[in-house]
Amino acid sequence: xxxxxxxxxxxxxxxxxxxxxxQGTPVSNNSISVEMRTSAASxxxxxxxxxxxxxxHYQKRKGVHLTEMxxxxxxxxxxxxxxxxxxxxxxxNFTWDEVHDLAEQLEHIQSRELINRLDEFLDFPKYxxxxxxxxxxxxxxxxxxxVLLSQLPENQPAVVVGVKDHTTPFLQYLERTGLLLGxxxxxxxxxxxxxxxxxxxxxxxxxxxxxxxxxHLFVQKK
Amino acid sequence: xxxxxxxxxxxxxxxxxxxxxxQGTPVSNNSISVEMRTSAASxxxxxxxxxxxxxxHYQKRKGVHLTEMxxxxxxxxxxxxxxxxxxxxxxxNFTWDEVHDLAEQLEHIQSRELINRLDEFLDFPKYxxxxxxxxxxxxxxxxxxxVLLSQLPENQPAVVVGVKDHTTPFLQYLERTGLLLGxxxxxxxxxxxxxxxxxxxxxxxxxxxxxxxxxHLFVQKK
DNA sequence: AAAATTATTTAGCTTTGTCTAAATTAACCC
DNA sequence: GGGTTAATTTAGACAAAGCTAAATAATTTT
Numbered sequence: 001x002x003x004x005x006x007x008x009x010x011x012x013x014x015x016x017x018x019x020x021x022x023q024g025t026p027v028s029n030n031s032i033s034v035e036m037r038t039s040a041a042s043x044x045x046x047x048x049x050x051x052x053x054x055x056x057h058y059q060k061r062k063g064v065h066l067t068e069m070x071x072x073x074x075x076x077x078x079x080x081x082x083x084x085x086x087x088x089x090x091x092x093n094f095t096w097d098e099v100h101d102l103a104e105q106l107e108h109i110q111s112r113e114l115i116n117r118l119d120e121f122l123d124f125p126k127y128x129x130x131x132x133x134x135x136x137x138x139x140x141x142x143x144x145x146x147v148l149l150s151q152l153p154e155n156q157p158a159v160v161v162g163v164k165d166h167t168t169p170f171l172q173y174l175e176r177t178g179l180l181l182g183x184x185x186x187x188x189x190x191x192x193x194x195x196x197x198x199x200x201x202x203x204x205x206x207x208x209x210x211x212x213x214x215x216h217l218f219v220q221k222k
Numbered sequence: 223x224x225x226x227x228x229x230x231x232x233x234x235x236x237x238x239x240x241x242x243x244x245q246g247t248p249v250s251n252n253s254i255s256v257e258m259r260t261s262a263a264s265x266x267x268x269x270x271x272x273x274x275x276x277x278x279h280y281q282k283r284k285g286v287h288l289t290e291m292x293x294x295x296x297x298x299x300x301x302x303x304x305x306x307x308x309x310x311x312x313x314x315n316f317t318w319d320e321v322h323d324l325a326e327q328l329e330h331i332q333s334r335e336l337i338n339r340l341d342e343f344l345d346f347p348k349y350x351x352x353x354x355x356x357x358x359x360x361x362x363x364x365x366x367x368x369v370l371l372s373q374l375p376e377n378q379p380a381v382v383v384g385v386k387d388h389t390t391p392f393l394q395y396l397e398r399t400g401l402l403l404g405x406x407x408x409x410x411x412x413x414x415x416x417x418x419x420x421x422x423x424x425x426x427x428x429x430x431x432x433x434x435x436x437x438h439l440f441v442q443k444k
Numbered sequence: 445a446a447a448a449t450t451a452t453t454t455a456g457c458t459t460t461g462t463c464t465a466a467a468t469t470a471a472c473c474c
Numbered sequence: 475g476g477g478t479t480a481a482t483t484t485a486g487a488c489a490a491a492g493c494t495a496a497a498t499a500a501t502t503t504t
Binding site for chain 1: 480
């Protein structure tokens with residue numbers, strides 16, 4: 001699938017994959033340079049190297065998209081990242097807001113066998129601690145029919161299944177308010193003044209959350 | 223203790239530490255280039271960089287020795303390497319001859335906290351799967367009064383506690399013959415013709431091993 | 445002690461991956 | 475449709491880590 005790629009090459013592939021998931025394809029030089037916090041000139045260099053290796057297709061000044069091989073490599077990186085995050089939280093008791101940077105390092109470890117054994121050790125988890133799906137060893141990704149909390153109809157029971165914002169402050173907010181993965185809730189009322197949401201949790205607790213929170217939490221209807 | 227070192231710098235420190243353990247100090251440019259399988263010119267370059275950072279002391283054409291900081295860094299790398307090996311064998315069911323290369327990668331992951339939690343997860347092991355001592359978080363190394371099997375007096379009961387040769391063929395030889403860590407044995411007879419050893423295991427099995435094997439197995443008297 | 449061998453350093457080159465500044469091309473706006 | 479702005483590429487530099495070949499120093503041999 002992939003020869004030996006440098007960490008830099010892997011990071012670019014991941015960035016391109018991430019952007020294309022968000023904004024579709026083709027992916028511009030500019031969006032990559034923003035995502036990677038690097039100069040546009042560096043991106044041009046790397047685009048040439050990755051094209052050379054047939055991991056991406058590039059049309060001058062048009063933008064980039066991943067080849068099948070590039071996509072598979074990116075998906076495998078995502079698999080590694082999410083399995084390591086799961087390991088760190090489940091086995092080493094890190095909290096979900098601490099694990100991202102560590103997983104960024106660990107995802108570059110080269111060994112198919114290691115990852116497959118880690119997967120088995122963790123009992124083949126389908127989702128990571130943030131609710132993101134973990135690609136299986138064939139690159140298949142379990143998609144879930146989830147919806148943003150902000151789009152949930154009133155009085156529709158639902159379960160929290162993921163976050164759209166992975167930053168520490170948001171994760172800590174959820175920690176404090178108890179809106180963790182698996183929490184069951186319904187929207188009692190949508191307040192039109194500022195689009196905040198009046199929630200009711202399974203235990204009867206009521207909680208008022210801002211529009212911003214509603215737009216960053218994924219829920220699944222029950 | 224250590225600022226951020228590159229993997230190359232870390233590998234050189236480890237090599238210097240390893241050689242100085244084996245052959246004492248100072249460590250020559252040449253021995254480093256042999257150990258690292260790299261050119262003497264590259265070693266000269268790196269020696270200059272590491273001196274600059276005060277990780278080693280160097281006197282032109284005399285040789286190198288680690289500073290306190292350099293030694294602490296090397297010991298911490300050894301700690302990481304051996305803890306990861308232990309993890310791979312104990313938790314992911316790798317065999318002891320498979321784990322070295324993987325640990326070489328994993329030992330460069332930068333996080334004190336990760337290693338301390340891994341240590342705890344593994345229940346603070348004192349020795350790795352090859353019987354080598356694991357430095358604790360303060361860099362203390364449990365030394366053992368071990369002796370080479372070839373130096374064990376006849377009829378002195380002993381336990382296998384470590385290997386001096388970490389290569390796959392040797393480890394697989396031990397696997398096949400049952401001479402694993404923890405095996406109890408006595409030397410019944412030393413055959414002067416070729417210095418091979420007639421062993422008797424705890425279960426009564428007899429086993430003839432070559433001089434070479436005797437010189438690569440550590441045992442502890444009972 | 446001179447010659448031969450071995451070890452070390454220097455010089456110069458290569459590849460990665462980064463940068464800034466300048467030049468070019470594309471896109472947008474009035 | 476011409477001008478302004480934004481995006482992209484080119485050119486030229488730099489640092490890290492490696493290499494080979496040549497020069498120099500140290501050690502061993504005879």
